[in-house]
Amino acid sequence: MQTEDNSTLSMDYLNARIKLKEEVFFEELDDQAVILNIQTSTYFGLNEVGTRIWNLLSEHKQVRIVYNKLIEEYDVAAEQIAKDLQIFINHLQSKELIDVYEE
Numbered sequence: 001m002q003t004e005d006n007s008t009l010s011m012d013y014l015n016a017r018i019k020l021k022e023e024v025f026f027e028e029l030d031d032q033a034v035i036l037n038i039q040t041s042t043y044f045g046l047n048e049v050g051t052r053i054w055n056l057l058s059e060h061k062q063v064r065i066v067y068n069k070l071i072e073e074y075d076v077a078a079e080q081i082a083k084d085l086q087i088f089i090n091h092l093q094s095k096e097l098i099d100v101y102e103e
Contacts, residue, residue, distance in 0.1 A: 014064045019099040
């Protein structure tokens, strides 16, 4: 299956861990948030769902835990959550806001 960003959807990424970059600044503003990589000057805005995912990634650092929490919290098909989560993580990684590695 192909995701919207043309990467192949893989359940293997659920075993990945996330490390937030030290040079990243995060600020919540009501139901939204902004992320700034001070080193690269990359600015990234998050809506309410993106903010929730960021907070879960920050707290748990394991993609599978975040995936399971999202399934519990949102009335969305598990496959859609997996797809959207992978796209979101890939985007954060491409903007140099997080590192993704396997356990």
